[in-house]
Amino acid sequence: MSAWDAGRPILTAGETRAAEQALFDGGMSVEALMARAGAALAELVWRHAGPVDTLIVCGPGNNGGDGYVAAALLRRLGMTVRVAALAAPRTDAARHARDGWGGAVEAFAESAPATVLVDALFGTGLTRGLDTAVATKLAALAAAATVTIAVDLPSGIATDDGAVLTEGLPRFDLTLALGALKPAHRLRPAADHVGRVVVGEIGIPTDATGLRELARPRLSAPTAADHKYSRGMVAVAGGAMPGAALLAATAAQRAGAGYVALSNGAGGGPMALVHRPLEALIDDKRVGALAIGPGLGRDSAARDILAVALGSARPLLVDADALVLLGQPGLKRLGALEAMAILTPHEGEFAKLFPGIASDRLSRARAGAARSGAVLLLKGSDSIVAHPDGRAVIAPAAPAWLASAGTGDVLAGTIAAMRARGLDAFDAACAGLWLHGEAARIAGPALIADDLAAALPRALEQCL
Numbered sequence: 001m002s003a004w005d006a007g008r009p010i011l012t013a014g015e016t017r018a019a020e021q022a023l024f025d026g027g028m029s030v031e032a033l034m035a036r037a038g039a040a041l042a043e044l045v046w047r048h049a050g051p052v053d054t055l056i057v058c059g060p061g062n063n064g065g066d067g068y069v070a071a072a073l074l075r076r077l078g079m080t081v082r083v084a085a086l087a088a089p090r091t092d093a094a095r096h097a098r099d100g101w102g103g104a105v106e107a108f109a110e111s112a113p114a115t116v117l118v119d120a121l122f123g124t125g126l127t128r129g130l131d132t133a134v135a136t137k138l139a140a141l142a143a144a145a146t147v148t149i150a151v152d153l154p155s156g157i158a159t160d161d162g163a164v165l166t167e168g169l170p171r172f173d174l175t176l177a178l179g180a181l182k183p184a185h186r187l188r189p190a191a192d193h194v195g196r197v198v199v200g201e202i203g204i205p206t207d208a209t210g211l212r213e214l215a216r217p218r219l220s221a222p223t224a225a226d227h228k229y230s231r232g233m234v235a236v237a238g239g240a241m242p243g244a245a246l247l248a249a250t251a252a253q254r255a256g257a258g259y260v261a262l263s264n265g266a267g268g269g270p271m272a273l274v275h276r277p278l279e280a281l282i283d284d285k286r287v288g289a290l291a292i293g294p295g296l297g298r299d300s301a302a303r304d305i306l307a308v309a310l311g312s313a314r315p316l317l318v319d320a321d322a323l324v325l326l327g328q329p330g331l332k333r334l335g336a337l338e339a340m341a342i343l344t345p346h347e348g349e350f351a352k353l354f355p356g357i358a359s360d361r362l363s364r365a366r367a368g369a370a371r372s373g374a375v376l377l378l379k380g381s382d383s384i385v386a387h388p389d390g391r392a393v394i395a396p397a398a399p400a401w402l403a404s405a406g407t408g409d410v411l412a413g414t415i416a417a418m419r420a421r422g423l424d425a426f427d428a429a430c431a432g433l434w435l436h437g438e439a440a441r442i443a444g445p446a447l448i449a450d451d452l453a454a455a456l457p458r459a460l461e462q463c464l
């Protein structure tokens with residue numbers, strides 16, 4: 001199974017509406033779908049919070065409708081549940097749901113807090129930030145609650161680009177994503193507000209998605225028929241700063257490559273690391289991935305090394321300094337390569353390589369991939385892998401301890417190992433990214449890049 005198929009689908013607001021419409025066209029009513037959403041919400045509240053007093057705040061759209069349905073179901077279970085409305089329902093389905101609740105509806109502005117707060121104010125239909133009074137009240141209700149649950153999305157974040165449109169928005173404990181994840185559940189800063197995300201299956205079709213969540217890769221263990229080259233041969237083109245290239249090379253070894261060679265190294269590193277000149281490596285057809293950038297430097301020698309790498313037919317991974325040196329002519333050459341390359345910029349490198357692409361991170365990653373003809377991994381706490389064909393994968397937040405020197409070099413080496421073992425450029429970037437995040441979890445607080453490389457085998461073990 002490819003990394004693409006394995007990941008959970010992520011739908012934008014528009015895609016969610018289209019998917020729901022497909023159900024309606026097939027004869028399902030909005031009310032029936034809302035009944036499923038409300039049942040999923042009631043079950044979540046019941047299971048997670050138990051029979052404690054609950055306040056469900058409902059907005060005017062179908063997000064509010066889900067809240068009324070859940071309120072009626074929870075009342076039937078004997079729970080003490082109150083409903084407060086920000087405004088009267090504006091859709092037929094939401095009106096129908098409120099009628100089904102039939103109980104008292106408090107005014108949102110005057111509602112008293114409860115142990116459990118359920119936010120059903122706005123979901124995918126939010127078009128702007130909350131009014132200040134609404135935002136202040138929501139924050140006060142959340143602060144007074146023991147458990148906070150958001151329906152589909154915390155009210156006040158944009159569904160598609162991860163923007164937080166509302167100041168003082170609470171951080172929820174739990175979010176029930178209806179039908180599928182949305183980009184805001186994974187893109188920061190919105191993702192900082194969703195807490196644990198549970199997907200409530202309501203039967204909407206998700207096959208048409210171009211976006212998925214990063215999934216654990218499935219990797220085969222070596223068999224008796226394997227030898228060091230069949231397990232993947234990685235070349236790392238070193239330069240001015242040997243430590244960074246050494247980290248990348250070590251990571252490639254620890255990520256399971258059978259043979260790793262480093263050029264321009266200053267010696268040192270594991271005994272199993274082979275030191276060979278770049279010229280000898282680029283003509284070696286057994287090299288399944290050539291990583292360039294970590295420790296390369298930006299001087300004229302670095303430019304020469306990059307030119308040699310770009311002239312080779314080996315599958316390339318371009319990182320760090322090499323991204324900065326690449327420039328527009330280099331980008332053009334990348335797109336024309338036989339083997340699809342992988343670019344791994346952080347935001348700063350991305351901005352230098354793709355001036356003028358100013359948009360949200362997801363759109364930027366996709367535009368960079370399309371413009372370069374390469375798989376692009378935009379690094380950050382919510383890393384994104386984009387394919388030139390438009391597909392993209394978002395990684396769940398990785399440990400913030402990763403913000404430390406050399407961790408990017410480890411990522412480059414890890415991805416190179418995945419590419420050399422035979423994965424295509426997109427799957428290799430996804431697999432490497434997953435292993436990197438998992439290694440960080442294993443390495444724990446105050447990790448340094450060396451620990452990360454050392455933790456890779458245990459991360460790899462989980463994929464076999």
Ligand SMILES: NC(=O)C1=CN([C@@H]2O[C@H](COP(=O)(O)OP(=O)(O)OC[C@H]3O[C@@H](n4cnc5c(N)ncnc54)[C@H](OP(=O)(O)O)[C@@H]3O)[C@@H](O)[C@H]2O)[C@H](O)CC1
Pocket residue numbers: 017020030033034037059060061062063064066090091121122123124125126127128129130131151152153178
């Ligand atoms: N579509 C379905 O059949 C189902 C959807 N589900 C749930 O529904 C929501 C999406 O519902 P929708 O009605 O499209 O949108 P919302 O409930 O999120 O809100 C739309 C209304 O809110 C107004 N609005 C938007 N932003 C604000 C704001 N900042 N302040 C005040 N009012 C706002 C908007 O009106 P405007 O014209 O003023 O923009 C709408 O009246 C989805 O998230 C699911 O929870 C069910 O799951 C299944 C069926």
Ligand SMILES: [K+]
Pocket residue numbers: 063119120121122123150151152153154155
């Ligand atoms: K909500």
